[in-house]
Structure formats: C-alpha cells, structure tokens
Amino acid sequence: RMINKTIEIYEGLEAETGQPVGWHKCGQLRIANSRDRLDEYKSYMSVAEVQGMRAQLLTPDEARKLWPLLDNKEMLGALYHPDDGHIAPADVTHAMAKGARDLGAKVYLNTEVTGFKRTAGGEWLVHTNKGDITCEHVICATGNYARQTGELLGLDIPAIPILHQYWITEAVPEVVERKRAGRPEMPILRDEGFEGYLREEGDGLMFGPYERTEHLKLFAEDGVPAWFGADLLEEDFEAVSWNWEQALRLVPALGRVGIKANVRGPFQMTADELPLMGPAWGLPNVWLAEGVPGGILWGGTIGYYLSERVVEGGNSLDTSDLDPRRFGDYANKEWTRAKVREAWGTHAEQKYPGQDMPAARPQKTAPSYDRLTELGAVWGVLNGWEMPNWFARGGVEAKDQYSWRWTPKGNLVGEEVLAVRNAVGLVEMTPMTKFEVSGPNAARWLDRIIANRLPAVGKVTLAHHLTANGGVQAEYMVARLGEDLFYLI
Numbered sequence: 001r002m003i004n005k006t007i008e009i010y011e012g013l014e015a016e017t018g019q020p021v022g023w024h025k026c027g028q029l030r031i032a033n034s035r036d037r038l039d040e041y042k043s044y045m046s047v048a049e050v051q052g053m054r055a056q057l058l059t060p061d062e063a064r065k066l067w068p069l070l071d072n073k074e075m076l077g078a079l080y081h082p083d084d085g086h087i088a089p090a091d092v093t094h095a096m097a098k099g100a101r102d103l104g105a106k107v108y109l110n111t112e113v114t115g116f117k118r119t120a121g122g123e124w125l126v127h128t129n130k131g132d133i134t135c136e137h138v139i140c141a142t143g144n145y146a147r148q149t150g151e152l153l154g155l156d157i158p159a160i161p162i163l164h165q166y167w168i169t170e171a172v173p174e175v176v177e178r179k180r181a182g183r184p185e186m187p188i189l190r191d192e193g194f195e196g197y198l199r200e201e202g203d204g205l206m207f208g209p210y211e212r213t214e215h216l217k218l219f220a221e222d223g224v225p226a227w228f229g230a231d232l233l234e235e236d237f238e239a240v241s242w243n244w245e246q247a248l249r250l251v252p253a254l255g256r257v258g259i260k261a262n263v264r265g266p267f268q269m270t271a272d273e274l275p276l277m278g279p280a281w282g283l284p285n286v287w288l289a290e291g292v293p294g295g296i297l298w299g300g301t302i303g304y305y306l307s308e309r310v311v312e313g314g315n316s317l318d319t320s321d322l323d324p325r326r327f328g329d330y331a332n333k334e335w336t337r338a339k340v341r342e343a344w345g346t347h348a349e350q351k352y353p354g355q356d357m358p359a360a361r362p363q364k365t366a367p368s369y370d371r372l373t374e375l376g377a378v379w380g381v382l383n384g385w386e387m388p389n390w391f392a393r394g395g396v397e398a399k400d401q402y403s404w405r406w407t408p409k410g411n412l413v414g415e416e417v418l419a420v421r422n423a424v425g426l427v428e429m430t431p432m433t434k435f436e437v438s439g440p441n442a443a444r445w446l447d448r449i450i451a452n453r454l455p456a457v458g459k460v461t462l463a464h465h466l467t468a469n470g471g472v473q474a475e476y477m478v479a480r481l482g483e484d485l486f487y488l489i
Contacts, residue, residue: 001051001053002298002317003297003301005300006299006301007085009301010092014095017095018098019095019099020091021088024085025085026085026184027066028080029058029081029189030191031063031075032077033074033193034192034350036350036404037076038076039403039404039405040350042057053083054082055079055081056079056080058079058080059077060072062078063075063080066080069186070191071250071252074193085188086188086199087296089295111128112128113128114127115127115152116152116153119134123136124137124285136285137285137286139289140287140289141292143267144219144220144224144266147160147223148224151223153283154282155280155283156332157291159270159291160268160333161220162267162341163264163265164211164264165208165211165239166206167207168204168263169204169207169259170258171257172203172204172253175205187199192348194247195212195348196208196209196210204260205253207244209240210243210347211344211345213345213346217236218340221337235262269291270291271327271335273293273344275289275292276290276291277305277306277319277324278323279309287306305317312468313468314471315467317471320473330384339357339360342357342358342359354389355400355402356380361386362379364385364431369386373398375391376391378398378409382431387428390416391412393412394412396409434489435487435488437486438482438485438486440484442486443484446478450476450478451464451466452478454478455480457482458480459480460477460478460479463475464476476489477489
C-alpha cells in the first residue's frame with residue numbers, strides 16, 4: 001500500500017504541477033523458477049487482494065507473451081503487477097520542487113547545513129553556510145549524507161551507502177521492431193535466474209544486476225568526500241560478471257548488441273532494506289527520512305506518510321516497520337556495515353516468513369543462552385537479543401526449517417503451545433521491552449491509552465496501546481502490581 005501511494009502521487013504530479021515527470025506505466029513481471037518462489041507469489045496474491053492491489057499470477061506461456069525476449073526454460077510461473085512502471089528521476093524531482101514552491105515552500109539551493117541547536121523556546125535553529133533558519137520541525141532527508149547528518153545531531157544513523165550499477169545496451173532489434181509495430185512497452189523484468197532486472201530504455205535495454213555479498217562494495221562509510229557531488233564511479237564488471245553471464249543465457253538478444261553506457265553510483269542501505277522514517281530518538285520534533293534504498297520508489301510515500309505523522313500525530317496505516325527506533329544501541333557502525341552487506345548481497349535470494357539472517361550475530365544474549373542451547377533452542381533475534389523461536393527434540397536438528405509451507409517443526413511448536421496452555425511454561429522475556437507505570441492517577445492514564453479493561457491487582461491482561469487516531473501502536477502484557485503500579489511487557 002505504501003508503494004501504491006508513491007505511484008498514485010507520481011501519476012497525478014504532472015497534472016498538478018504542469019511539469020512533465022516521464023512516468024512509464026509498463027508494469028512489472030517477476031519470474032518464479034522454483035516452487036518456493038512460486039509459493040511466495042501465491043502468498044503475496046492473497047495479501048494483494050485484501051489490500052486492493054492489482055496483481056496476477058501468470059503461467060510461463062502468459063509470461064512469455066509479455067516478455068517475448070525471455071528464453072527461460074526453468075520458469076514455473078510469474079507475478080505480474082500491471083500498475084508498476086518507471087519514472088525519470090530528474091523530472092520528478094523538479095516537479096516535486098515546483099509543486100512545493102507553488103504551495104509556498106522555499107527551496108534553498110547550494111546551501112550546506114553545518115549544525116543544529118535547540119532554542120529555549122523549543123524551536124530548532126538550523127545553521128547553514130548562508131545563515132540560520134529557525135523552525136518548529138526538522139526533517140532530515142539527506143541520502144548518502146545520512147551519517148554526517150546524524151553526527152551533527154548526535155545520532156549514529158544505522159545506514160551506509162552501497163555501490164550499485166546498471167548498464168544500457170545499444171539498440172536491440174527486437175525492441176526497435178516492437179516500437180515500430182506500435183506494441184506496448186514490455187514490463188520491468190525481474191528474474192532470480194540472473195539476480196537482477198531488465199527493462200526497455202530507448203531502443204535498447206537497461207540491465208541492473210544485484211551485487212552479491214562477496215562482490216559488494218560500500219561507499220563513504222566515514223562520510224561523503226568533499227569532491228563527490230553527482231559523480232559516477234568507474235564500472236566494476238567483475239562484481240556482476242555472473243549476473244551478466246546468466247542474463248545472456250536467459251535473454252539471448254543481449255548477446256547480439258553492445259553496451260553503450262555504464263552507470264555506477266551509491267545509494268543508501270539499511271540492515272533490513274527498509275527506510276528509516278519517523279521520529280529521531282531523543283530529539284523532539286526531529287524526524288528522519290533516511291536510509292532510503294530506493295529514493296524514487298519510496299520518495300512519494302515517505303513524503304506523504306511522514307507529513308501525515310508530523311501534522312496529524314499518527315499515520316492512517318501501520319508504519320512501525322519503518323520507525324528509525326526499531327534498531328537499538330547495538331546498531332553501531334560495525335553492525336550496520338555487516339548487515340548492510342548481507343541485506344543487499346542477498347537481495348535476490350529466496351526469503352521466508354520469520355527468517356532471521358545470520359550476519360553480526362549474536363549481539364546480545366541472556367544469562368540463559370547456553371542452557372537453552374543445550375536444551376535444543378533454535379535461535380532468532382528480537383531487539384538485538386538472541387531469542388529462542390522453538391526447541392528441537394526427538395532427533396530433530398536444532399536448525400530452523402524455513403518454508404512457505406508446513407514443516408515438521410510445526411508439530412514441535414504445537415506441542416510447546418499446548419504445554420503452556422494446559423500446564424505451565426517458562427518463557428525467556430529478556431528481549432522484550434519493559435515499562436513500569438506508577439504514581440497517582442497511573443491507572444486513569446493507562447486506561448485512557450489502552451483498548452482493554454485494566455486487570456485487577458495481582459492479575460495480568462493483554463492490551464493494545466492506541467494511537468491518537470485510534471490505530472494500534474503497540475501490544476502489551478499488563479501486570480497490575482498495585483492500585484497505581486503496573487508492569488508492561
């Protein structure tokens with residue numbers, strides 16, 4: 001739904017501003033070469049229908065009709081998004097700026113922010129090389145400069161730029177012929193067979209490979225150098241040679257033309273490939289829109305929902321997965337470096353529900369860690385802590401079983417659930433966040449923000465913490481230790 005908001009904004013931007021944006025609504029085609037990938041797409045379809053998103057699950061023959069240049073004999077099916085597309089980054093940026101100016105905003109070009117200071121009245125003084133700006137709210141959306149921005153604010157922002165590249169081919173005869181015949185633009189193609197994407201670009205094709213972990217290079221870990229502006233960096237063919245070889249096999253037309261351009265540059269990446277959107281920790285009225293792995297993809301929706309958060313005090317849908325505070329103090333530079341490499345380096349690999357990636361682990365372990373490991377704990381991660389997901393026993397290996405289908409571990413988990421429900425269980429709660437709420441009128445205050453009756457003294461209940469507009473902000477287990485003394489987990 002968030003990405004759909006970006007599309008909705010871009011589709012109306014030209015009419016609103018009078019500025020062309022180069023929007024190509026060509027659709028997107030994702031190829032499934034394995035049963036697991038097809039299962040993933042089937043699961044996605046069930047969610048898409050509920051969310052009102054248009055998507056279709058296609059047979060291999062139907063997919064080939066949309067992308068006739070693809071010669072993939074391993075294909076089992078494909079997921080098709082008819083409303084996806086691509087847009088000209090420079091054009092959409094100018095349109096956004098024009099729209100903002102039309103609504104009264106001021107845009108300061110070639111203006112460097114050098115520091116921040118909070119005034120006695122609670123406002124923020126933003127120091128720049130052209131003078132100070134006083135404002136009520138500060139929104140940081142500084143792209144590859146995120147870590148430097150964080151230093152100015154005293155924050156260690158868990159995002160580091162990576163280097164990515166794409167190539168543009170010379171004219172492809174099949175593409176030229178399609179245009180001459182008035183055929184529609186082929187959808188953006190994503191195929192795990194070559195771990196990358198292809199789309200039409202002029203009379204040729206654009207090839208964007210996903211760099212694997214062992215070949216991935218980070219950029220400006222200690223800050224963007226002064227010489228770097230809109231510069232491009234030297235191509236690195238070796239980093240994506242495997243991708244190119246596979247692409248030649250699956251799309252033979254690529255092998256009949258040359259490469260006319262290579263574009264290689266940095267963009268931001270976080271540990272989970274999701275942006276950091278929301279309040280900065282410990283700084284009132286400072287908001288982050290940083291670590292955005294695809295500025296054009298996320299730009300419209302982040303602008304919309306962050307503005308909604310600032311103005312309305314909450315969001316009309318759950319954006320907690322993007323909250324910058326989802327990472328704790330363990331997310332230092334070393335941890336971020338390892339997780340960023342893992343995140344992008346495995347971008348094209350098959351992922352599964354509940355999968356916990358292994359890089360930079362363990363970070364934090366409870367005193368029970370060794371004993372629970374002896375008892376067969378299969379570990380996941382919660383808030384940087386190792387957290388037992390389930391326990392292997394009866395000859396089952398203490399290793400997680402990831403799948404989109406039922407696996408034998410489900411029987412073991414079921415036994416654990418029944419044991420806790422019908423008898424008693426001991427649960428490791430160290431990774432959970434805890435709050436103590438106490439003092440005069442604590443019960444009245446807590447009763448106002450949660451959507452359940454408060455428990456009696458000595459009792460426990462499950463309750464949801466609501467946002468100001470009635471949405472769900474968090475779920476607590478509420479233990480009442482006294483009339484005005486509560487412990488929330």
